[in-house]
Amino acid sequence: MTMLERKHLALLDEARRRGQSGTGNMRLCFEVLALASAIDRACAARLAPHHxxxxxxxxxxxxxxxxxxxxxxxxxxxxxxxxxxxxxxxxxxxxxxxxxxxxxxxxxxxxxxxxxxxxxxxxxxxxxxxxQWIASLFADFDQNEREVLSGLLRRAWRNVEIPEKDSATIAAGVCR
The missing domain is CATH 1.10.10.10 (Winged helix-like DNA-binding domain superfamily/Winged helix DNA-binding domain)
Known part of the structure; x- marks a missing residue:
């Protein structure tokens, strides 16, 4: 069901080809990005009929x-x-x-x-x-699952701190 963008699949393939560790973590990052993009597209589609x-x-x-x-x-x-x-x-x-x-x-x-x-x-x-639509995105999650997901997302946020040397690479769009 996860629909990764071609650029993300290409990055994963190249990382595997080079024998890099952490491709599972890379894939998870790309899955989060894909979900966020899908939500953005669905939001835009819902608002577009109203201009x-x-x-x-x-x-x-x-x-x-x-x-x-x-x-x-x-x-x-x-x-x-x-x-x-x-x-x-x-x-x-x-x-x-x-x-x-x-x-x-x-x-x-x-x-x-x-x-x-x-x-x-x-x-x-x-x-x-x-x-109601936004709430429905996580309607199948019980309270415990929402708390676990929220905690996991907070942990990932802590890892987003961008070291100065990496900010130019990210600004160039490598992680989008």
């Missing part, structure tokens, strides 16, 4: 309970994106009728971003639907 990306969906969710809206820079900070990125996301959401920008009457430099009625409706409906 939304994950980034746009996050903005709708963040604005959902804020009738007075937020300034774009505050929204960028909460979403964890740059100001340049937020501008593009907001432009798309505004073009599709999900939000409006409102100028401050006293200070024309200030802008607040607020959801339209259409944006409010889609934010609520999609949040509920999306939350």
């Amino acid at each position: 939304l990306s994950e980034g746009k969906f996050v903005l709708l969710f963040l604005l959902r309970d804020l009738p007075d809206g937020l300034a774009p820079h505050e929204l960028a900070e909460r979403a964890g994106v740059t100001r340049a990125t937020i501008t593009g996301l907001l432009d798309g959401l505004e073009r599709d009728g999900f939000l409006e920008r409102h100028g401050d009457k006293e200070d024309r430099r200030k802008v607040s971003v607020r959801l339209t009625t259409k944006g409010q409706t889609i934010a609520l409906d999609l949040f509920n639907e999306h939350s």
Whole structure:
């Protein structure tokens, strides 16, 4: 069932050919990457009919309970994106009728971003639907299995620390 990318299979084959140890660990890493990619693709496919990306969906969710809206820079900070990125996301959401920008009457430099009625409706409906879908990914796991998996993932996270000499290799895309 695990569908590894060709580049990962090629790396595994080369590592085996060279007699390197740890190919089982490499394969596990590639399986985790494949799962993450599959989840990303499924998420994108679920949001695409609504003309939304994950980034746009996050903005709708963040604005959902804020009738007075937020300034774009505050929204960028909460979403964890740059100001340049937020501008593009907001432009798309505004073009599709999900939000409006409102100028401050006293200070024309200030802008607040607020959801339209259409944006409010889609934010609520999609949040509920999306939350259920995300939860369903691990629905067959009991509490103990979720705790074990979470612990194992935390252990792997500790191994992700990137030594300076390896950061250029990873930046070049070898482990993607």
